[in-house]
Amino acid sequence: MSVDVIPEWMANLDDEDMSFIKKFITASGSLKEIAHQYGVTYPTVRLRLDKLIQKIQIGDDAANEPYIALIKRLAINEKLDFDTAKILISEYKKARKDK
Structure with missing residues (x-):
């Protein structure tokens, strides 16, 4: 895959979404750790992740x-x-x- 090509599922994500994904990966997927990093509660991070999942799914639906x-x-x-x-x-x- 070329570096210039952005996967379809990433097209609807903004810089804040990409930052969250990076933190999520570097925290080994620990929502508890991400909540600590952002200084928010676990449910707040869970809601953010759910919205991000929805954005990614919408990206998959957009072509159809x-x-x-x-x-x-x-x-x-x-x-x-x-x-x-x-x-x-x-x-x-x-x-x-x-x-």
Whole structure:
């Protein structure tokens, strides 16, 4: 793999996400250690990791369903509330099925 090519799953990650991944790896995946490094609680780090996992999964979905990936990304980044995102995705899927 060329150094210039960024894997698709990394395309939606920002610098803060990459920093978290680096700390996660260097802490051997210990969320407790990462919580200590950031000076936050374990549940806070767990939530951050869950959001990061969602971003990575959205990156995987983007090629197949770019609109759905956009809606999910907006919800994860708290630009759109979760209930509205679910409605938009549901209506989009319904409209595609009716075609």
